[in-house]
Amino acid sequence: MADLAIRNLVKRYDKTEVLHGISLDVEDGEFVVFVGPSGCGKSTTLRLIAGLEDATGGEIAIGGRVVNNLEPKDRDIAMVFQNYAIYPHMTVRKNIGFGLRTAKMSKADKDARIDEVAGILGMTDLLARKPSQLSGGQRQRVAIGRAMVRDPAVFLFDEPLSNLDAQLRTQMRLEIKKLHQRVGNTIIFVTHDQVEAMTMADRIVIMRDGHIQQVGTPAEVYHKPANTFVARFIGAPSMNMLSGMVENGALRMASGATLDLGAGLPEGREITIGVRPEDLHPGDGPALVRGPVTVREPLGHETLIYVGAEGQEVIAKADGRTPPNVGEVVTLTAAVDTLHVFDAATGDALR
Amino acid sequence: MTATEIRPTTDALLKTEAPKKPANMGQILRWMLLFLGGVAMVMPIAYMISTSLKWPHEVYNLKLIPDEPHIENYTYVLEDGRFYWWFVNSMIIAVITTICNVIFDSLVGYTLCKFRFPGRYIVFIAILSTLMIPTEMLVIPWYLMSQQFGWLDTYWGIMFPGLMTAFGTFLMKQFFETVPDDFIEAARIDGLNELQIWWTVAMPLVKPALAALAIFVFLGNWTAFIWPLIVTNSVEMYTLPVGLSSFGDEADVAWELIMTGAAISTIPTLIVFLIFQRYIIQGVVMAGLKG
Numbered sequence: 172m173a174d175l176a177i178r179n180l181v182k183r184y185d186k187t188e189v190l191h192g193i194s195l196d197v198e199d200g201e202f203v204v205f206v207g208p209s210g211c212g213k214s215t216t217l218r219l220i221a222g223l224e225d226a227t228g229g230e231i232a233i234g235g236r237v238v239n240n241l242e243p244k245d246r247d248i249a250m251v252f253q254n255y256a257i258y259p260h261m262t263v264r265k266n267i268g269f270g271l272r273t274a275k276m277s278k279a280d281k282d283a284r285i286d287e288v289a290g291i292l293g294m295t296d297l298l299a300r301k302p303s304q305l306s307g308g309q310r311q312r313v314a315i316g317r318a319m320v321r322d323p324a325v326f327l328f329d330e331p332l333s334n335l336d337a338q339l340r341t342q343m344r345l346e347i348k349k350l351h352q353r354v355g356n357t358i359i360f361v362t363h364d365q366v367e368a369m370t371m372a373d374r375i376v377i378m379r380d381g382h383i384q385q386v387g388t389p390a391e392v393y394h395k396p397a398n399t400f401v402a403r404f405i406g407a408p409s410m411n412m413l414s415g416m417v418e419n420g421a422l423r424m425a426s427g428a429t430l431d432l433g434a435g436l437p438e439g440r441e442i443t444i445g446v447r448p449e450d451l452h453p454g455d456g457p458a459l460v461r462g463p464v465t466v467r468e469p470l471g472h473e474t475l476i477y478v479g480a481e482g483q484e485v486i487a488k489a490d491g492r493t494p495p496n497v498g499e500v501v502t503l504t505a506a507v508d509t510l511h512v513f514d515a516a517t518g519d520a521l522r
Numbered sequence: 523m524t525a526t527e528i529r530p531t532t533d534a535l536l537k538t539e540a541p542k543k544p545a546n547m548g549q550i551l552r553w554m555l556l557f558l559g560g561v562a563m564v565m566p567i568a569y570m571i572s573t574s575l576k577w578p579h580e581v582y583n584l585k586l587i588p589d590e591p592h593i594e595n596y597t598y599v600l601e602d603g604r605f606y607w608w609f610v611n612s613m614i615i616a617v618i619t620t621i622c623n624v625i626f627d628s629l630v631g632y633t634l635c636k637f638r639f640p641g642r643y644i645v646f647i648a649i650l651s652t653l654m655i656p657t658e659m660l661v662i663p664w665y666l667m668s669q670q671f672g673w674l675d676t677y678w679g680i681m682f683p684g685l686m687t688a689f690g691t692f693l694m695k696q697f698f699e700t701v702p703d704d705f706i707e708a709a710r711i712d713g714l715n716e717l718q719i720w721w722t723v724a725m726p727l728v729k730p731a732l733a734a735l736a737i738f739v740f741l742g743n744w745t746a747f748i749w750p751l752i753v754t755n756s757v758e759m760y761t762l763p764v765g766l767s768s769f770g771d772e773a774d775v776a777w778e779l780i781m782t783g784a785a786i787s788t789i790p791t792l793i794v795f796l797i798f799q800r801y802i803i804q805g806v807v808m809a810g811l812k813g
Contacts, residue, residue, distance in 0.1 A: 244713035
């Protein structure tokens with residue numbers, strides 16, 4: 172096990188820079204999830220850590236040792252690929268043992284290690300099978316087993332769940348999390364699915380266009396997003412964004428309502444107010460939004476309502492039993508302390 | 523197979539009850555064309571075997587069934603010491619050339635496919651362009667080269683032009699494209715060197731292509747005629763096709779013996795095909811990927 176440090180990491184393909192000097196410290200045993208839309212540089216970062224690609228600039232250190240010039244095999248890492256990359260011509264035992272081929276261990280020790288890993292993953296009965304005889308989830312487990320067998324300092328997961336169906340994904344998510352609690356190795360996990368990030372991570376790294384937008388615990392990035400991008404990216408359905416203006420120390424919304432958000436807002440500045448759908452509901456408070464219901468999505472215990480106002484659609488949560496009808500004009504309100512305030516120009520959080 | 527799969531589905535039951543559609547004209551025409559094609563393919567082989575069972579005086583009689591079928595030709599050919607030499611020569615040459623092609627073509631194909639290096643494309647085009655030069659044009663340079671190096675009338679002389687082929691390289695490169703990079707990167711992380719990755723990971727994944735290549739190369743060399751004819755002088759160095767053509771004398775070609783030798787010489791090709799065809803049929807590459 173070891174910590175991981177990234178310093179000013181830059182990656183350029185010809186003239187296109189895809190990583191613009193990112194820095195990050197990952198503690199020993201931490202489960203860190205890189206999340207972001209496709210093309211944000213998260214997989215590139217992972218491949219740089221793995222040594223599958225060379226960094227253009229910056230430094231990567233694993234366990235205090237700079238690994239930039241080391242081959243992947245010398246970096247003490249193991250990687251699980253999106254396509255699993257388990258070899259179809261080998262049995263499960265051979266696949267799991269593949270990572271030990273170059274290890275200086277006796278055959279008996281290797282076999283014992285394979286059995287141990289198979290036991291942890293609940294695959295002891297499947298060791299003699301070929302990958303074609305396994306289900307998607309089992310193949311994924313073989314891929315994880317092959318990574319585990321070497322007991323690497325750092326595990327790298329590259330979107331390992333994205334090929335699984337929804338139910339299996341939830342199950343594997345839980346299994347990987349349990350596995351981490353059991354073996355305790357440092358894990359870097361890349362995904363584009365914010366739910367995976369939220370549910371699994373000790374800390375989430377949100378990336379966009381080759382920059383880190385925010386690093387924090389799931390609670391931090393959810394409750395204190397650093398900017399509008401993070402605010403929208405984390406949480407489903409996405410956070411609603413409303414515009415307003417600071418006038419005489421108070422916030423004047425486009426709907427006409429005036430909100431007192433306390434001191435500290437820049438006078439005369441355009442503001443974006445973020446409010447999560449679960450915080451926004453029909454009621455009698457100050458009207459953040461007022462408009463007709465366009466769509467209802469009943470979820471049972473509650474109903475999502477889409478309200479058209481000021482040229483955009485706002486999502487709110489209404490009671491599951493007596494939701495407003497489509498076409499009904501509603502007033503949506505939220506408690507002041509649930510509002511997120513962003514600078515409209517830069518998108519950065521103001522408080 | 524599970525029990526549920528054996529039970530006929532409603533669809534299947536309905537199908538068996540439905541009246542049979544009469545074959546339409548298009549279908550009849552298709553079958554006839556296929557039948558004619560089949561006859562065209564089988565006739566030479568049928569005549570080969572038929573001729574091998576005839577006496578010399580019957581050879582030019584086009585009857586398919588000989589009047590007095592006999593196996594004297596087979597005993598003669600098999601008891602003739604030269605035939606064994608030629609058979610062994612052909613076998614050695616075809617086997618070694620096949621092994622070399624499987625290794626070298628796939629090594630070069632793999633390199634061209636999976637490594638990024640300056641000039642990669644030019645090398646590939648250069649190899650491909652050699653496909654456009656007919657063998658007949660190369661025979662004279664090959665001969666002059668063999669003469670200068672003292673390779674005339676040797677195994678090496680017969681084999682060297684075919685130890686690596688542009689076609690094989692191209693075939694393997696295209697097939698390695700179907701091997702996902704994830705496999706190779708995973709092996710790299712697991713600590714294998716590039717040669718080990720090629721041999722233990724990439725090669726097993728392209729078995730169907732290797733089998734196809736092996737069949738092509740083996741058949742090509744087993745039946746090769748022009749170059750072995752030119753480069754060999756002594757009867758002991760002849761390959762089977764060259765040797766068979768020498769049966770008989772200037773005045774009379776012993777067709778019945780040539781056909782007998784030809785019939786025997788098809789046996790190894792059949793065996794090679796039977797061994798490798800199952801690898802061609804099974805496509806294994808995708809099984810380790812997402813299900």
